[in-house]
Amino acid sequence: MSTDTATLEIVDLYASYGAVPALHGVNIRVMRGQVVTLIGANGAGKSTVLKCVSGLLPALRDSVRLFGKPVGGLPPNELVAQGLALVPEGRRLFGAMSVRENLEMGAYLCEGKSVIEEGVAYCLTLFPDLKAKLDVPAGSLSGGQQQMVAVARALMAKPRILLLDEPTIGLAPAVVDQIANVVREVCKNGVDVLLVEQNAEIALGVADIAYVLESGAVVAHAPAKELASNDEVRKAYMGL
Numbered sequence: 001m002s003t004d005t006a007t008l009e010i011v012d013l014y015a016s017y018g019a020v021p022a023l024h025g026v027n028i029r030v031m032r033g034q035v036v037t038l039i040g041a042n043g044a045g046k047s048t049v050l051k052c053v054s055g056l057l058p059a060l061r062d063s064v065r066l067f068g069k070p071v072g073g074l075p076p077n078e079l080v081a082q083g084l085a086l087v088p089e090g091r092r093l094f095g096a097m098s099v100r101e102n103l104e105m106g107a108y109l110c111e112g113k114s115v116i117e118e119g120v121a122y123c124l125t126l127f128p129d130l131k132a133k134l135d136v137p138a139g140s141l142s143g144g145q146q147q148m149v150a151v152a153r154a155l156m157a158k159p160r161i162l163l164l165d166e167p168t169i170g171l172a173p174a175v176v177d178q179i180a181n182v183v184r185e186v187c188k189n190g191v192d193v194l195l196v197e198q199n200a201e202i203a204l205g206v207a208d209i210a211y212v213l214e215s216g217a218v219v220a221h222a223p224a225k226e227l228a229s230n231d232e233v234r235k236a237y238m239g240l
């Protein structure tokens, strides 16, 4: 793969829920080594973009390329096998199962106990707080710790691109910082990231490139630092 091949390319993505359109020609690109963020208000269509990319919702035309190849119509498990992992809105952990079991579920496509053990060990270096929690039910953890498990479970699949849907929503500032640091760290370790956030302040602090979604369409994209100093963006999304 040449270095200028996009990890993820979304070209002219249209999607609808029944007869109700949700996305109107969205274009987003994630290149190797990048954290890209997609910010936007409640209902803008951010989760819909992630659902289309991860095979949970059909796009209305073939609009998604992963590692240079079209992947439209592939089921979610096939996309995971190709190196794409999603941390969904609301985490969707198996609450009655232990943290360790949740992590193992994330590695269901990986073969071998040692690979899984290595994965768990890596996740614990990212989230040391989970060390003492491996054998307790995931549902008994705090919201922040549950979000850590959700991110760790996605990483257990050894993805090359990680999609995160509002991973910091409702979390205490210290946990938000921890998640933000992990996003940078995994990117440094070779996993590209598409981060969906309503919290523009965090997102623009973490990302290299940012896209702004309004009513199902991208209305701006630029280096994150540039958008963070744009007055309109600051007013609309950062309450400043």
Ligand SMILES: Nc1ncnc2c1ncn2[C@@H]1O[C@H](COP(=O)(O)OP(=O)(O)OP(=O)(O)O)[C@@H](O)[C@H]1O
Residues within 6 Å of the ligand: 017, 020, 022, 040, 041, 042, 043, 044, 045, 046, 047, 048, 049, 089, 198
């Ligand atoms: N399952 C669904 N059925 C019907 N309409 C839906 C469904 N999910 C989302 N929508 C609609 O599609 C549009 C985009 O929703 P989406 O969930 O993608 O927004 P979002 O940007 O992720 O919002 P939030 O920040 O609140 O998570 C909204 O108008 C929403 O009401």
Ligand SMILES: [Mg+2]
Residues within 6 Å of the ligand: 046, 047, 048, 089, 165
């Ligand atoms: Mg959403």
